Amino acid sequence: MSQSQSTARYQRSASGMVGAMVVLVGIVLAWVAVKAIAFDQPPAPARVVDYALSVPAARAAADFDLVAPPRLPEGWRASTVRFTPGSEAHWHLGVLTEQSRYVGLEQADDPVRSMVAEYVDEEAIRGEPVDVAGVSWATYTDSGGDLALVRRAGRTTTLVVGHEVPRSELLAYTASLR
Secondary structure (H helix, E strand, O other): OOHHHHHHOOOOOHHHHHHHHHHHHHHHHHHHHHHHHHOOOOOOOOOOOOHHHOHHHHHHHOOOOOOOOOOOOOOOEEEEEEEEOOOOOEEEEEEEOOOOOEEEEEEEOOOHHHHHHHHOOOOOEEOOOEEEOOEEEEEEEOOOOEEEEEEEEOOEEEEEEEEOOOHHHHHHHHHHOO
16 A cells, blocks of 8 residues: 555544534534524413313212302413213313413312322421301412312312412402302
8 A cells, every 4th residue: 555545544533533423412402402492382372171061061970069160260261171970070170370370170089188199299288277258178288389278078079279379369269169
């Protein structure tokens, strides 16, 4: 092999390969950053459901006094509604406030503590009870900004939980339940 051929060959080394990989990773990261900035899509609006259509059928099938608000406060919208009939009957209504804060209404034949653990936090702290339209409700809070109002009537537990919802709004919503 002549000397001109040996100098024309590409010299391979570990440092050369690492350098090429660093450049490639840099290009990929730059592409991802540009794509994230240039093509940022606004979040999809929350799905809105007409919960009032579900209430009559759920009430007829429930073996407990199913509650729901006759109408939502101005600017609030229902995002989920579900009734599970049978021996483990469960009513759920999820709504978003005008500020897009979540409020959930849950009813089931489950103990208070298990519903609080499931829908608020396993380590929720019980607070002072509050009077809502002449009825005493227990309160629970967690470190994540949830406030729940809970009451047990007969064998049915009703839980209303709001995530970072002002206490006055949660009390007014709970008072509207019929």
